[in-house]
Structures are given as C-alpha cells and as structure tokens.
Amino acid sequence: MTSRARILVVDDDGGIRNTLEQHLIMNGFDVITARDGVEGFDRFNATRPDVVLSDLAMPRADGFALIQQIRTNDSTPILVLSVRGGDVDKVRALDLGADDFVVKPFSSPELLARIRAQLRRSVTTRPKKLDFPELSIDFDKRRVIQRDREVRLTPTEFAILELLARHAGRPVSFDEIVAAVWRGAPSTSNDTVRVHVGALRRKIEPDTSDPRYIVTEPWVGYRFIAEPLA
Amino acid sequence: MNSSSDHPLKRTARAVFSQLIIGLVTFSALRLHANAATSGFAFLITILGIAVWTDLSTSLVSSFVATLCYNYFFLPPVRTFTIQDPANWVALISFFIASIVATRLMLRARMQADRAESRRMEVEALYALSIQLFTATNRVGALGEAASRALANVGAIGGGLVLFGNGTYDQRLICWSGPREEEIEDLIAGVGRHKRTLEFPAMAGRDVYLPLNIGGDVIGVLAARGTSTALRALESAATLVALAVERERFLAESAHVQALEEGDALKTSLLRALSHDLATPLTSIALQIERLREMVDEPAGVVVHDIAEHTGRLRRRIENLLAMARLEARSVVPRPEPTPAADLFRAVRDHLPLVVQNRQINVRVAPDCPDVYVDPSLALEILANLVENAHQASPAEMPIELTAFAHPLDPERVRLEVADRGSGLRSESDVNTDPSDTPRRGLGLEIARSLSNASGGQVTLTNRPGGGAIARVDLPGACYPAPEEMSA
Numbered sequence: 001m002t003s004r005a006r007i008l009v010v011d012d013d014g015g016i017r018n019t020l021e022q023h024l025i026m027n028g029f030d031v032i033t034a035r036d037g038v039e040g041f042d043r044f045n046a047t048r049p050d051v052v053l054s055d056l057a058m059p060r061a062d063g064f065a066l067i068q069q070i071r072t073n074d075s076t077p078i079l080v081l082s083v084r085g086g087d088v089d090k091v092r093a094l095d096l097g098a099d100d101f102v103v104k105p106f107s108s109p110e111l112l113a114r115i116r117a118q119l120r121r122s123v124t125t126r127p128k129k130l131d132f133p134e135l136s137i138d139f140d141k142r143r144v145i146q147r148d149r150e151v152r153l154t155p156t157e158f159a160i161l162e163l164l165a166r167h168a169g170r171p172v173s174f175d176e177i178v179a180a181v182w183r184g185a186p187s188t189s190n191d192t193v194r195v196h197v198g199a200l201r202r203k204i205e206p207d208t209s210d211p212r213y214i215v216t217e218p219w220v221g222y223r224f225i226a227e228p229l230a
Numbered sequence: 231m232n233s234s235s236d237h238p239l240k241r242t243a244r245a246v247f248s249q250l251i252i253g254l255v256t257f258s259a260l261r262l263h264a265n266a267a268t269s270g271f272a273f274l275i276t277i278l279g280i281a282v283w284t285d286l287s288t289s290l291v292s293s294f295v296a297t298l299c300y301n302y303f304f305l306p307p308v309r310t311f312t313i314q315d316p317a318n319w320v321a322l323i324s325f326f327i328a329s330i331v332a333t334r335l336m337l338r339a340r341m342q343a344d345r346a347e348s349r350r351m352e353v354e355a356l357y358a359l360s361i362q363l364f365t366a367t368n369r370v371g372a373l374g375e376a377a378s379r380a381l382a383n384v385g386a387i388g389g390g391l392v393l394f395g396n397g398t399y400d401q402r403l404i405c406w407s408g409p410r411e412e413e414i415e416d417l418i419a420g421v422g423r424h425k426r427t428l429e430f431p432a433m434a435g436r437d438v439y440l441p442l443n444i445g446g447d448v449i450g451v452l453a454a455r456g457t458s459t460a461l462r463a464l465e466s467a468a469t470l471v472a473l474a475v476e477r478e479r480f481l482a483e484s485a486h487v488q489a490l491e492e493g494d495a496l497k498t499s500l501l502r503a504l505s506h507d508l509a510t511p512l513t514s515i516a517l518q519i520e521r522l523r524e525m526v527d528e529p530a531g532v533v534v535h536d537i538a539e540h541t542g543r544l545r546r547r548i549e550n551l552l553a554m555a556r557l558e559a560r561s562v563v564p565r566p567e568p569t570p571a572a573d574l575f576r577a578v579r580d581h582l583p584l585v586v587q588n589r590q591i592n593v594r595v596a597p598d599c600p601d602v603y604v605d606p607s608l609a610l611e612i613l614a615n616l617v618e619n620a621h622q623a624s625p626a627e628m629p630i631e632l633t634a635f636a637h638p639l640d641p642e643r644v645r646l647e648v649a650d651r652g653s654g655l656r657s658e659s660d661v662n663t664d665p666s667d668t669p670r671r672g673l674g675l676e677i678a679r680s681l682s683n684a685s686g687g688q689v690t691l692t693n694r695p696g697g698g699a700i701a702r703v704d705l706p707g708a709c710y711p712a713p714e715e716m717s718a
Contacts, residue, residue: 015514023517057506083509105513105545107583108520191710194568209572209595216573218606219565
C-alpha cells in the first residue's frame with residue numbers, strides 16, 4: 001500500500017482553504033494548511049509536503065516570496081492558484097520556480113489533474129521510453145510511433161517533443177525550450193520555436209483541429225497535455 | 231552716448247563750442263609763441279577730444295577749421311593761406327589726414343561701445359524677463375500675468391497676449407491693456423496666418439504685433455503697443471513668451487495625465503479587490519458544488535447540475551465584465567501573440583464544460599489556416615461568449631460548429647466561425663440588432679464585440695444556409711519570419 005500524498009495549501013481566504021482541504025481529503029490526499037507565506041514556509045519545513053498549492057496575494061509574505069524561499073534549496077512541485085491568469089503574474093511565478101498555474105475560479109477535475117501530473121513528475125526518473133495514448137516515444141532509439149506508424153521527425157522536432165513529453169502536464173516556457181533545444185542561441189526567437197512546434201504538431205497530432213498532445217500555454221510556451229500510460 | 235540722436239539745438243551748441251575750443255587753442259599757441267610742430271600736436275589732440283565728444287559732421291568741420299588755423303597762423307609765410315616751403319605742404323596734408331582718420335576711428339570705437347552697451351542692456355532685460363516668465367508660469371493659469379510682465383519689460387504702454395485654438399485661428403484673449411479696436415482681431419489673425427511681424431507707427435513709439443512660433447506653428451500673437459524697444463529685442467521677448475505658453479500647456483497636460491494616472495491606479499486597485507473578492511467565493515462555490523454532485527443521487531443531481539450551470543454562467547459574466555473593466559481602466563493592455571486556432575477552440579471547450587457535456591461541438595481548422603495574432607485570454611472570452619449564445623439559441627440535440635480558416639478576402643486575417651442550428655435571425659438587414667433574438671443580442675454579444683474591437687477584429691452575425699446563425703470573428707493573422715534553419 002502506498003502512502004497518501006501530502007499537500008500543503010497556502011491561502012489567506014479561510015473559505016477556500018477549508019473547501020480545498022475537504023475536497024483534497026475526499027480525493028485521497030493528506031492536507032496541511034497555512035494562512036500566508038510565512039506560515040506556509042514554516043509548515044513546509046516542518047512537514048515536507050509532496051505538492052504545494054499557493055495563492056499569490058497574501059498578507060505578510062505573498063506567494064512569490066514563498067516560491068522564492070522554497071526554491072532556494074528544494075524542488076517540491078508548486079502549483080500557483082490565483083485570480084489573475086492573463087498578466088505578468090503568471091510568467092513571474094513560473095520564472096521564480098512555480099511548476100504550474102491554475103486560475104481561480106477553477107474546476108476540481110482540472111486541479112486534481114494538475115496535482116496528479118506534478119506528483120507523477122516528482123517521482124519519475126528519466127525513462128528511456130514514454131507511452132501516451134496512441135503515441136509512443138523511444139528516447140534511446142529516437143523513434144516516435146503514432147497509431148502503429150512511425151513518425152519521422154527532424155532532430156529539432158524530436159528534441160522539442162522529448163522536452164515537452166518528459167515534462168508532461170507542466171507548462172514549458174519558450175526560454176526553457178530555446179535553452180534545451182538550441183542551447184540558448186541568442187538568435188532563436190519565440191517565432192522560430194512556434195514554427196518548429198507547428199510542424200511537430202502536424203506530424204504527431206491525429207487531428208490538428210483537436211490537439212491531444214501539445215497545446216499552447218498563453219504567454220508562456222507549451223504544455224504536453226496527454227498523461228503517460230502506467 | 232549717441233550724439234546723432236541728440237536734440238538739434240544741442241548738436242548746434244556742441245558744433246559752435248568745438249570751434250571756440252579750436253579758437254582758444256590757436257590763441258594760446260600764439261600767445262605762447264609755439265612753433266609749428268608744437269601747435270600741430272595741440273590741434274591734433276584737440277580734434278581727438280572733439281571727436282570723442284561730438285558727432286561725425288562736427289568732427290570733420292573741426293578738422294577742416296583746425297587745418298586752416300594751422301596753415302594761417304603757424305606755417306610760413308604766417309597770416310596768409312599760402313605755403314612757401316613744400317615741406318610744410320606735407321606737414322599740413324599729414325595733419326589734415328591724421329585728424330580725419332583719428333576722428334573716424336574714435337567715432338567708430340564709440341559707436342561699437344554704444345552698440346555693445348545697448349546689447350548688454352537687451353540681454354539683461356531678456357534674462358530678467360525669462361526669470362520672471364519662469365517664476366510666473368511655474369503654475370497653471372498664470373500666463374496672463376507672465377505676458378503682462380513681458381510687455382512691461384519691453385516698455386510697451388499697452389497690448390496683450392492672444393492665443394490661437396489648436397490648429398485653428400480662433401482667438402483666445404489671455405490678457406490685454408489699453409484700447410482694443412475692432413480691427414485688432416483681423417490684424418492678429420493676419421499675423422498668425424502669414425507668420426510675420428507687423429509694425430505700425432504710433433503716437434508714442436510704435437505698435438508691434440509679434441507671432442509666437444513653436445516648431446514652425448504660430449500658437450498666438452504678442453501685441454506690444456507704444457514701444458520703442460528694438461525689433462530684435464521684441465522678437466526675443468516673443469520667443470520667451472511662446473516658450474512660456476508651451477510650458478504652461480505642458481504643465482496643464484501633465485496635471486491632466488497625473489489625474490488620469492491616479493484615476494487608473496484607483497480603478498486598478500478596485501479591480502484587483504473585486505477580482506479577488508468575487509473569484510474567491512466563486513471558487514469555493516464551484517468546489518462545493520463538485521462535492522455535492524458526488525454526494526447526491528438523481529433527482530437532486532439535476533438540481534445540482536442546474537446550480538452548477540448557473541454558477542458557471544455567473545462566473546463567466548463576472549470574468550467578462552472584469553476583463554472589459556480592466557481594458558477600459560488600462561490596467562491591462564491586450565498582449566497579442568501567435569495562437570493556433572485549434573488551441574483556442576480547445577480552450578473554449580475546456581472553459582465551458584457544462585456546455586460540452588450536453589452538446590456536441592464539432593471543430594474544423596483548415597490546413598492552411600494561419601495562427602491568430604491575438605491576446606489568447608481575450609480571444610477565449612470572445613469565443614466562449616459566442617458559443618454560449620449559440621448554445622442558448624439552438625436545440626440541445628443540434629451540434630455547434632467551430633470553424634477556422636484564412637479570411638477569403640484579406641490574406642492577413644483569420645476568420646473564426648461559431649455556427650448553430652437555432653432559429654436564426656429574423657432578417658439579414660437587422661442581423662446585428664434583431665430585438666427578437668434575445669439570446670444573441672444580450673450582454674454576451676456586446677462583450678464579444680468590445681473584446682474583439684480591442685483585439686483589432688470584429689464580430690458579425692449572419693443567417694446560416696439551412697437554418698440557424700453564424701457568428702463570424704475576423705481577427706489578425708500571425709505572420710512568421712522564415713526560420714534560419716528547419717532541421718537544426
């Protein structure tokens with residue numbers, strides 16, 4: 001029997017805190033709560049949770065400060081919960097080290113899916129092969145099989161796919177893609193990344209009108225949305 | 231001292247007095263039995279003194295008279311105007327030329343000194359004026375006071391400052407002193423149109439109308455009446471006044487901008503508080519509804535579903551209104567980025583789970599459809615509103631079609647369509663204002679239109695062949711530069 005994952009919920013609103021706590025307990029998680037960044041960091045050090053859910057606007061120390069403090073020497077997944085999804089807060093939080101961003105009000109299935117994705121990522125070592133529904137990626141042989149047919153990718157496309165698939169469920173920023181695939185070449189623009197990702201999507205998506213694997217993450221980059229098969 | 235501008239009587243007196251001095255020098259030299267050389271030097275020094283003291287004509291006449299006296303009394307044979315020794319001719323001519331040249335040099339030096347003094351005074355006056363204008367216009371609304379000081383500074387006994395409207399010659403009187411005749415307005419308009427200074431002789435001094443030039447545009451006219459100040463100094467004063475006008479305009483604009491910024495900051499602060507205070511309880515409600523749904527069975531589940539649907543709609547309306555308010559308050563500006571239409575359609579379906587649960591939504595993106603260059607959050611709101619409208623306006627069993635393709639007429643735009651099989655619009659002429667089409671003409675359509683306009687696009691409604699309606703959103707398409715290499 002595996003132990004229940006422990007989740008730290010940091011939010012200054014008591015209603016949200018209690019609702020999230022009940023909801024997460026109902027879905028099989030252990031939950032610790034904190035009212036602000038200061039209390040959140042204390043609880044984090046005391047309990048070492050598996051995932052942190054943190055609001056951004058809080059008294060004493062806000063969500064940005066909490067992310068910074070945790071990231072000084074820890075890589076525990078952090079999901080940011082905030083009322084604002086369309087502004088620089090999202091990019092700033094991700095740049096500081098947050099792993100994902102959920103905009104309030106959110107639906108519980110979405111939140112649970114994001115938590116599961118983070119938990120999977122945190123326990124996964126670098127696999128040699130990843131299988132997704134109707135898509136298989138063999139990193140050693142550099143082969144991609146989609147619905148029993150091999151998809152031929154250019155080295156750039158394969159490198160992008162590998163990066164996104166290894167971080168399935170988590171947004172991957174343009175900067176991360178450029179750093180990993182182009183080794184940070186300064187002449188590489190976001191548009192270059194877009195063109196290569198567009199070509200990749202045309203090759204691996206069964207229906208380009210209805211993406212199943214790669215979607216854009218506004219202002220940030222891309223997210224591999226398919227969940228790996230167990 | 232400028233002798234040429236002295237009263238004529240004074241000048242005559244000086245001329246006569248100069249001749250008396252020459253007579254006195256002659257008499258003294260004779261009494262002292264001075265020789266020709268000594269008396270010649272005495273005459274030369276006297277002529278220099280006269281040149282310093284009098285004007286050019288008096289100096290020249292004095293030089294001539296001194297030459298005659300020198301010849302008559304001191305060059306042999308004395309008491310005659312004849313000269314026996316040719317050497318004395320040379321002496322006499324040398325004396326005459328020396329006295330003339332010395333006179334000219336002395337007068338030129340004196341004139342330059344006078345001019346330098348005059349310029350010094352002008353610079354001092356303009357400096358004093360600039361200080362006064364700076365201190366007077368350091369606050370909004372003190373321009374009239376500044377113009378009055380400028381006029382006083384240039385010695386005007388009347389006149390004032392008139393400014394023109396923005397890009398027109400409508401006159402706004404800032405200040406005026408003294409009589410103001412009817413034709414003044416035409417005169418000032420003429421100065422503005424032709425951008426030239428006008429001067430008229432007046433009872434005292436002259437009346438000067440100076441255009442105020444800023445960057446080649448005439449923004450007004452400074453009228454200096456009854457002034458005797460040099461035109462150059464007046465033009466400099468007008469330039470200073472023009473700068474003062476411009477400065478006051480900047481001050482007023484700055485105050486306006488500051489007020490707007492403070493207003494925007496207040497709106498932004500209110501919006502942040504509203505966003506937080508509305509989104510937080512809605513999140514709680516949404517999570518509680520999810521819990522409730524898992525806890526109850528039919529038929530209570532139907533009620534919970536209804537609650538969830540209405541809560542979802544309320545949440546979306548609040549999001550819409552906050553998005554519009556943020557745009558209007560400029561607390562956010564659209565941040566367009568290339569976005570695949572398929573991703574937008576997917577985001578819409580993720581955003582409207584209750585609609586998707588109960589209705590089939592078909593998506594088609596043309597293979598050659600460019601990405602949309604749009605703020606993704608605004609595009610999502612636009613499409614979500616149109617899909618919600620279509621959902622309400624059409625029977626549940628009929629699918630909604632989402633289509634994206636390159637605009638048929640404009641290659642730089644992308645057309646997104648939301649098509650339903652509802653009752654359609656009453657007529658093509660009033661498709662956008664049809665009052666009978668309540669679901670489509672509600673707040674959702676208005677929000678979609680506003681956000682579309684903010685995104686550089688537009689929303690139109692049209693009837694769909696075979697029944698129903700199509701909401702079309704035309705948005706800018708993304709244009710990618712050719713990548714340096716495709717297979718790095």
